[in-house]
Amino acid sequence: MFENSQENRTNLSELGEFGLIDHLTANFKPKLKSTIKAIGDDAAVLDFDNKHTVVSTDLLVEGVHFDLAYMPLKHLGYKAVMVNLSDIYAMNATATQITVSIAVSNRFPVEALEELYSGIELAAKIYNVDVVGGDTTSSTSGLLISVTALGMAEADDIVYRNGAQPNDLLVVTGDLGAAYMGLQVLEREKEVFKANPNAQPDLDQYTYLIERQLKPEARKDIPPLLKELEVKPTSMIDISDGLSSEIIHLCKNSKVGANLFEEKIPLDPALISVCEEFEIDSTMVTLSGGEDYELLFTISQNDYDKIKGNPNLTVIGHITEESEGMHLITRANQKLPLIARGWNSMNKED
Amino acid sequence: MFENSQENRTNLSELGEFGLIDHLTANFKPKLKSTIKAIGDDAAVLDFDNKHTVVSTDLLVEGVHFDLAYMPLKHLGYKAVMVNLSDIYAMNATATQITVSIAVSNRFPVEALEELYSGIELAAKIYNVDVVGGDTTSSTSGLLISVTALGMAEADDIVYRNGAQPNDLLVVTGDLGAAYMGLQVLEREKEVFKANPNAQPDLDQYTYLIERQLKPEARKDIPPLLKELEVKPTSMIDISDGLSSEIIHLCKNSKVGANLFEEKIPLDPALISVCEEFEIDSTMVTLSGGEDYELLFTISQNDYDKIKGNPNLTVIGHITEESEGMHLITRANQKLPLIARGWNSMNKED
Numbered sequence: 001m002f003e004n005s006q007e008n009r010t011n012l013s014e015l016g017e018f019g020l021i022d023h024l025t026a027n028f029k030p031k032l033k034s035t036i037k038a039i040g041d042d043a044a045v046l047d048f049d050n051k052h053t054v055v056s057t058d059l060l061v062e063g064v065h066f067d068l069a070y071m072p073l074k075h076l077g078y079k080a081v082m083v084n085l086s087d088i089y090a091m092n093a094t095a096t097q098i099t100v101s102i103a104v105s106n107r108f109p110v111e112a113l114e115e116l117y118s119g120i121e122l123a124a125k126i127y128n129v130d131v132v133g134g135d136t137t138s139s140t141s142g143l144l145i146s147v148t149a150l151g152m153a154e155a156d157d158i159v160y161r162n163g164a165q166p167n168d169l170l171v172v173t174g175d176l177g178a179a180y181m182g183l184q185v186l187e188r189e190k191e192v193f194k195a196n197p198n199a200q201p202d203l204d205q206y207t208y209l210i211e212r213q214l215k216p217e218a219r220k221d222i223p224p225l226l227k228e229l230e231v232k233p234t235s236m237i238d239i240s241d242g243l244s245s246e247i248i249h250l251c252k253n254s255k256v257g258a259n260l261f262e263e264k265i266p267l268d269p270a271l272i273s274v275c276e277e278f279e280i281d282s283t284m285v286t287l288s289g290g291e292d293y294e295l296l297f298t299i300s301q302n303d304y305d306k307i308k309g310n311p312n313l314t315v316i317g318h319i320t321e322e323s324e325g326m327h328l329i330t331r332a333n334q335k336l337p338l339i340a341r342g343w344n345s346m347n348k349e350d
Numbered sequence: 351m352f353e354n355s356q357e358n359r360t361n362l363s364e365l366g367e368f369g370l371i372d373h374l375t376a377n378f379k380p381k382l383k384s385t386i387k388a389i390g391d392d393a394a395v396l397d398f399d400n401k402h403t404v405v406s407t408d409l410l411v412e413g414v415h416f417d418l419a420y421m422p423l424k425h426l427g428y429k430a431v432m433v434n435l436s437d438i439y440a441m442n443a444t445a446t447q448i449t450v451s452i453a454v455s456n457r458f459p460v461e462a463l464e465e466l467y468s469g470i471e472l473a474a475k476i477y478n479v480d481v482v483g484g485d486t487t488s489s490t491s492g493l494l495i496s497v498t499a500l501g502m503a504e505a506d507d508i509v510y511r512n513g514a515q516p517n518d519l520l521v522v523t524g525d526l527g528a529a530y531m532g533l534q535v536l537e538r539e540k541e542v543f544k545a546n547p548n549a550q551p552d553l554d555q556y557t558y559l560i561e562r563q564l565k566p567e568a569r570k571d572i573p574p575l576l577k578e579l580e581v582k583p584t585s586m587i588d589i590s591d592g593l594s595s596e597i598i599h600l601c602k603n604s605k606v607g608a609n610l611f612e613e614k615i616p617l618d619p620a621l622i623s624v625c626e627e628f629e630i631d632s633t634m635v636t637l638s639g640g641e642d643y644e645l646l647f648t649i650s651q652n653d654y655d656k657i658k659g660n661p662n663l664t665v666i667g668h669i670t671e672e673s674e675g676m677h678l679i680t681r682a683n684q685k686l687p688l689i690a691r692g693w694n695s696m697n698k699e700d
Binding site for chain 2: 036037040041042043044045046047048049050052053054055056057058059061062063064065086087088090091093097099101102103132133134135137138139140141142144146148149150151155158160161162236237238253
């Protein structure tokens with residue numbers, strides 16, 4: 001779907017700052033009724049009528065959040081948009097506009113930025129958001145992308161992180177852990193390539209995992225699905241950092257505890273098989289891996305019948321009193337405290 | 351007013367990402383009615399009733415937009431906010447909320463970021479905006495700040511860049527060129543300091559210029575002033591890149607030409623004297639210097655009596671038909687084409 005051709009090279013300096021912005025955003029035409037004025041003035045102008053506006057922002061830094069050795073620029077542009085839209089959907093809102101700013105060193109030719117913006121454009125098209133502003137500047141090293149997303153919702157529909165109640169059910173969309181294991185596969189291939197640049201890797205069996213890493217999709221479908229099912233979550237958050245720390249965020253904000261059942265965590269078969277290959281525990285991958293961009297939410301037990309059997313939604317646990325703490329109940333029925341830890345700290349312990 | 355103490359050093363890693371955000375934003379309490387939910391969820395939630403929302407974003411990169419050798423971090427935080435608010439005021443709107451994201455290398459201790467955020471906090475307080483979100487991440491080198499500002503206005507009050515008409519008057523707020531010459535003074539002092547670290551510079555005579563560079567103020571006062579004077583500009587832009595390129599922006603967007611009168615450009619006496627000292631032409635400084643964050647706008651001639659004699663506003667020229675082009679009329683009555691050029695290209699010609 002994505003191809004990355006860098007055969008032509010135009011130096012950034014040939015266009016200049018204003019020329020570059022005009023050039024990269026020439027295809028970005030506003031489509032939404034709420035976008036009164038998009039790119040081209042001091043600020044964009046938006047009209048949300050009586051609805052509430054939601055706004056979220058994220059920075060992606062080369063060498064920290066992505067590695068251009070295996071992340072094609074078009075995918076990077078797409079993913080940068082997804083990361084932000086995911087936050088808007090996690091408010092149970094509709095994403096409407098984004099601004100995209102980049103800082104970029106001279107080592108990138110104009111064609112590379114065109115690739116980046118083609119990914120942004122594709123994401124904006126598929127997710128029906130307008131690109132309404134941004135800033136393009138030089139950096140002393142590397143590439144940095146800052147995206148701010150705006151959305152809207154009826155005041156009554158917005159779901160915060162702080163509404164979970166004891167006995168609520170803990171629900172997750174999709175399946176977890178695949179994006180992290182996709183990254184592990186890509187990092188292994190990078191090492192193989194370094195050792196032997198002529199090696200032809202066969203990555204077919206890892207397609208799903210790699211796609212979850214390189215081209216994640218935000219859950220635009222979930223807010224309308226919940227509306228259709230007549231379910232309003234009591235709290236919601238998106239899963240960017242791993243299930244464990246997101247459950248902790250929800251619980252701390254809602255002043256409750258939780259029990260998470262290991263056997264309920266939804267896993268794709270491809271994840272299970274790659275975890276066996278890498279000799280890594282799949283539960284740990286879902287708890288600490290991150291970048292799944294699925295949604296985690298809580299609902300009243302009374303709503304259980306409305307979501308039961310929906311293939312997008314899995315009940316993975318329930319909310320408890322705050323004093324009971326936050327635990328993982330293992331398949332062996334052990335009760336382990338949930339700890340928020342990224343892979344960096346985990347790896348130290350390995 | 352600002353002091354920068356870096357005697358205590360706490361490593362960023364001691365707080366962790368979540369701890370750092372909580373720590374830096376602990377004082378940021380929302381004050382505006384339109385801020386329903388600020389920091390602490392997937393997104394901020396804003397309520398603008400029936401007004402239009404305006405949104406603008408800017409990136410500031412160390413080594414490109416600022417040099418920490420003479421820019422104290424508190425000033426940098428303040429200025430990063432000003433740069434964005436200026437865009438909101440240039441829409442004739444009221445600034446209401448900002449998000450602030452930073453990418454920062456490990457060489458900065460927590461105390462340095464506290465300084466940065468104290469400047470952001472001060473700006474938010476003085477300009478009456480709420481800080482409603484942001485992202486804090488590590489960078490592989492240097493410091494980068496991304497600010498997105500939101501504002502609101504009645505639909506009828508918003509002023510775009512594209513409404514200037516032939517015979518309109520070209521008006522500027524405040525005085526121009528001081529920020530650029532403040533930078534020249536600071537750069538000269540940096541060289542003196544490198545040669546002799548014990549030199550005690552006497553910068554008293556440059557206070558105004560240096561303050562314009564290090565602590566610019568966005569023209570929050572101008573939209574309400576225009577309302578009070580019952581003047582709605584036909585077009586407006588903020589002066590971030592020098593008068594020349596901003597006039598060209600207005601003219602190109604409005605499909606008109608302009609005559610700018612050299613003798614009318616407002617100059618502070620301190621600017622005139624420093625330009626003599628540096629043997630640099632003050633008109634060129636105002637045309638190409640930038641970072642003044644004053645507002646440039648056009649009004650109908652019928653409104654002239656309403657602004658006449660106002661000390662904040664100076665008529666510097668008038669709009670013509672597009673076919674007449676854009677010109678500077680010099681004191682010697684020469685007619686020179688206006689060219690958008692930054693100091694980089696100018697210096698090459700010196």
